[in-house]
Amino acid sequence: MRKSPQSSGGLRVTKKVLGLALALGLTLGLGACDRGVDGRAIERQAEGEWLSYGRTYDEQRFSPLDEVNRETVGKLGLAWHAEFDTDRGQEATPIVHDGVLYTTTAWSKVYAFDAKTGKLLWAYDPKVPGEKGFDACCDVVNRGVAIWKDKVYVGALDGRLIALDKKTGKPAWSIQTTDAKKPYTITGAPRVVKGKVLIGNAGAEYPVRGYMSAYDADDGKMLWRFHFTPNPTGQADGAASDKAFKDFAAKTWGEGAWKLGGGGATPWDAITYDPKVDLIFVGTGNAGPWNDDIRSDTGDNLFATSIVALKPDTGEYVWHYQTTPRDAWDYDAVQHLMAADIAVGNETRRVVMQANKNGFFYVLDARTGKLLSAEKFIPANWAERVDLATGRPVEAPFARYGGEKVSTQIPGALGGHNWQPMAYSPKERLVYIPASTGRGGFGDPEKFEYLEGAWNTGMGGGRRPPPQPKQKGGQSPQAAVALPPPLEHPRGELVAWDPSTQKARWRVPFKESWRSGVLATGGDLVFHAVGREFVAFDATTGKRLWAYDTQAPAIAPAATYAIDGEQYVALMVGYGGAGGMGGDQPRRRGRLLVFKLGGTAKAPLYPAAVQQASLDLASAETPGGDIARGAARYGQLCGQCHGQGGYLPNLARSPAILSRDGFSAIVLGGALKERGMASFARFLKPEEVEDVRAFLLQQAKADAAAAAPKPPQELDHAR
Numbered sequence: 001m002r003k004s005p006q007s008s009g010g011l012r013v014t015k016k017v018l019g020l021a022l023a024l025g026l027t028l029g030l031g032a033c034d035r036g037v038d039g040r041a042i043e044r045q046a047e048g049e050w051l052s053y054g055r056t057y058d059e060q061r062f063s064p065l066d067e068v069n070r071e072t073v074g075k076l077g078l079a080w081h082a083e084f085d086t087d088r089g090q091e092a093t094p095i096v097h098d099g100v101l102y103t104t105t106a107w108s109k110v111y112a113f114d115a116k117t118g119k120l121l122w123a124y125d126p127k128v129p130g131e132k133g134f135d136a137c138c139d140v141v142n143r144g145v146a147i148w149k150d151k152v153y154v155g156a157l158d159g160r161l162i163a164l165d166k167k168t169g170k171p172a173w174s175i176q177t178t179d180a181k182k183p184y185t186i187t188g189a190p191r192v193v194k195g196k197v198l199i200g201n202a203g204a205e206y207p208v209r210g211y212m213s214a215y216d217a218d219d220g221k222m223l224w225r226f227h228f229t230p231n232p233t234g235q236a237d238g239a240a241s242d243k244a245f246k247d248f249a250a251k252t253w254g255e256g257a258w259k260l261g262g263g264g265a266t267p268w269d270a271i272t273y274d275p276k277v278d279l280i281f282v283g284t285g286n287a288g289p290w291n292d293d294i295r296s297d298t299g300d301n302l303f304a305t306s307i308v309a310l311k312p313d314t315g316e317y318v319w320h321y322q323t324t325p326r327d328a329w330d331y332d333a334v335q336h337l338m339a340a341d342i343a344v345g346n347e348t349r350r351v352v353m354q355a356n357k358n359g360f361f362y363v364l365d366a367r368t369g370k371l372l373s374a375e376k377f378i379p380a381n382w383a384e385r386v387d388l389a390t391g392r393p394v395e396a397p398f399a400r401y402g403g404e405k406v407s408t409q410i411p412g413a414l415g416g417h418n419w420q421p422m423a424y425s426p427k428e429r430l431v432y433i434p435a436s437t438g439r440g441g442f443g444d445p446e447k448f449e450y451l452e453g454a455w456n457t458g459m460g461g462g463r464r465p466p467p468q469p470k471q472k473g474g475q476s477p478q479a480a481v482a483l484p485p486p487l488e489h490p491r492g493e494l495v496a497w498d499p500s501t502q503k504a505r506w507r508v509p510f511k512e513s514w515r516s517g518v519l520a521t522g523g524d525l526v527f528h529a530v531g532r533e534f535v536a537f538d539a540t541t542g543k544r545l546w547a548y549d550t551q552a553p554a555i556a557p558a559a560t561y562a563i564d565g566e567q568y569v570a571l572m573v574g575y576g577g578a579g580g581m582g583g584d585q586p587r588r589r590g591r592l593l594v595f596k597l598g599g600t601a602k603a604p605l606y607p608a609a610v611q612q613a614s615l616d617l618a619s620a621e622t623p624g625g626d627i628a629r630g631a632a633r634y635g636q637l638c639g640q641c642h643g644q645g646g647y648l649p650n651l652a653r654s655p656a657i658l659s660r661d662g663f664s665a666i667v668l669g670g671a672l673k674e675r676g677m678a679s680f681a682r683f684l685k686p687e688e689v690e691d692v693r694a695f696l697l698q699q700a701k702a703d704a705a706a707a708a709p710k711p712p713q714e715l716d717h718a719r
């Protein structure tokens with residue numbers, strides 16, 4: 001049997017470790033043997049471990065470890081690294097227990113490593129069908145595992161919740177948590193509370209109905225489920241959510257396209273348990289379709305874009321706070337929820353906090369959900385403020401679009417803060433937010449066409465106005481109110497936010513808006529990856545103290561742990577996710593980098609990015625299709641993944657468009673389905689595929705004419 005590093009004779013017991021062990025009433029003998037992780041272990045965590053997604057149940061992402069600190073961080077170097085077989089986005093937080101590091105990659109694959117040496121102990125591939133990639137709005141990512149007793153749990157992209165034996169990685173049980181015929185996905189990490197595995201789902205850009213479920217950690221038996229939208233049939237679900245919908249939530253929906261799809265509100269990331277108040281807090285996604293006029297004829301649409309508190313034993317509703325009533329802008333409320341004791345006025349309050357996608361930082365009373373404060377952490381302009389008396393945002397007049405009125409506002413659909421977790425330092429009493437300040441445009445489509453099983457946001461560039469005489473100055477009064485002030489702000493910021501005063505202590509601006517999550521440590525450091533650099537900032541001042549060239553951007557948050565008295569910092573590297581798919585980075589295979597003081601390991605260089613050869617457009621078969629029809633279909637079905645250039649192939653630069661049969665073999669025949677490109681035979685007739693090809697060839701010709709510089713493309717395509 002592998003010897004546990006923590007039971008080895010070489011354990012350097014620091015005074016702090018000893019003190020902590022004694023404070024917990026543990027003898028060193030007991031502390032050294034692995035009794036498996038339970039709620040007590042997660043709650044009162046030994047300082048060298050990282051046992052749950054946000055480390056402790058309150059998800060503060062703070063580790064008290066301080067061997068790596070302001071004075072020593074300059075000596076931080078690579079201890080070991082691991083390479084993965086996928087070049088899609090990596091979003092996992094490594095979990096570390098008893099000398100073993102558990103992580104996941106894109107496509108929901110699970111790995112266990114010796115956390116000290118990097119030796120692979122086991123790997124598990126749930127073999128998610130490649131075409132499931134079509135159902136993932138924002139890449140085929142996975143945010144990591146949960147551990148409990150003798151098992152490791154992963155939510156697979158295709159909706160399965162899988163329990164693995166902690167020692168061997170062999171499946172113990174597997175449950176399909178979603179209707180496999182519908183475009184649900186799971187990207188979030190499970191949490192385990194009181195012997196129950198909590199798992200949500202994703203897919204609110206598609207026709208799905210969000211819910212969270214609790215399964216028995218031992219055998220996978222479902223214990224309760226809470227839906228976040230009403231049942232479109234008007235019937236009860238026989239679920240924990242029935243009472244809340246009957247009492248008040250169902251009437252906030254009315255009629256509309258939500259009845260076709262289910263209304264969205266998927267809880268795809270945030271699940272926080274607060275043992276102090278014995279409640280689970282869940283963040284829910286956008287309402288679907290995004291366009292509120294298409295979605296619903298009335299009301300706030302509960303529990304979309306909300307923070308909902310439930311009892312862990314039964315799933316019973318306790319309170320909710322809706323951050324964006326009647327959301328129309330994809331302002332999911334799924335961002336990392338953090339429980340903490342903070343000063344509010346003259347007293348210490350138990351609160352739950354969120355840096356929401358909509359640009360406001362919310363502080364709520366953890367017991368009651370009462371809004372204590374809400375302020376902008378970025379220059380959001382869609383709302384002037386949040387009215388503390390009503391708890392509702394005071395929306396700017398330009399934000400609600402419709403007809404020919406469009407809105408270009410801050411933040412856009414990527415949000416002022418997306419899923420990348422923030423961290424809290426109880427030493428500094430600051431929350432470190434990986435924020436961004438991009439804006440986005442919203443408007444009605446010319447015509448809304450519901451597509452079963454596909455992207456249905458109800459977005460367009462605004463309905464074209466009927467021809468009318470030109471106004472003086474060439475601008476209609478409508479256009480004059482539709483546009484907010486120009487964006488004069490950096491595209492990204494690490495914000496050190498004081499949640500008591502709701503003010504920034506410091507900000508570090510970046511040109512990159514899509515960056516990593518954040519880790520805060522007792523060494524007074526904040527770890528954050530920006531572009532190709534993994535950086536340690538001074539937690540007090542924001543001063544940059546250390547950086548390492550990761551060769552490819554990381555978007556995942558780092559974790560830290562200690563073995564034999566040495567502190568390690570672990571980071572999953574690999575660009576992707578919602579913002580990464582639209583980025584201009586070459587595709588790189590995922591990597592786990594683990595650092596320690598004095599580390600001298602070297603990760604091999606990635607192969608040089610190569611310029612993609614120009615298309616030989618003269619050899620293209622003349623398309624039989626119609627360019628305008630093809631443009632419309634492309635916008636509806638293809639543009640979400642391919643239209644932004646860079647991460648997934650830019651089809652106007654793909655040799656596949658040169659040949660009618662070759663293009664059809666991929667688009668209809670599913671030739672590349674294992675790589676994530678599903679067959680579109682459900683949506684497109686053969687002549688429509690030629691329409692799309694005609695449009696793409698026209699784009700390719702326009703590109704060639706403009707001789708635009710071509711971004712580097714990685715030719716070594718993994719899945």
Ligand code: CA
Binds near residue numbers: 285286330
């Ligand atoms: Ca969303």
